[in-house]
Amino acid sequence: GDSVTQMEGPVTLSEEAFLTINCTYTATGYPSLFWYVQYPGEGLQLLLKATKADDKGSNKGFEATYRKETTSFHLEKGSVQVSDSAVYFCAQGGSEKLVFGKGMKLTVNP
């Protein structure tokens, strides 16, 4: 079945460091791809999405590009802030539901 594999961490970075979180998917065809973020004690919020190959999703300084040739949707941010500390989930659209990766906990220290 469809699955999503992402870096699981946990990862600790210093403020202003560069962030990459790898995500690969296994669905056939052209699934929509999502990054969600979960702040401590809260539900998930959509961070960004892409619906077709070569699309770039971006929000709050985060970016991810839909790469069909490598079945990847890696999340990047050039300069992280303490407020970016959260758990990040990659997800792909299945036939009737989203398939999530296991999530990666990021801690950013001042």
Added chain:
Amino acid sequence: DGGITQSPKYLFRKEGQNVTLSCEQNLNHDAMYWYRQDPGQGLRLIYYSQIVNDFQKGDIAEGYSVSREKKESFPLTVTSAQKNPTAFYLCASSIAVLSYNEQFFGPGTRLTVL
């Protein structure tokens, strides 16, 4: 403000008791979902509903039940048959059950079985 509400935020139950978690949305969404989140396992789908009076089992439905009598509401009952119910439960909704639709999440309910 439109959104999804879940209540209560924290819930404690004795082993062997059934408990119902509330989920309400005012986004006028047709589709609603229940997920279970455990440390290191990501989100796992319990049940989902495409429309009122209709719902389907997800990946881990055993020990759970749902109803969808109103468009706005999708309560989840954790029954005594669920062997390991302690977890964080998340409700979500989307415009429809289609793969490209964003899902909107509630704040979650943390259930602890004593």
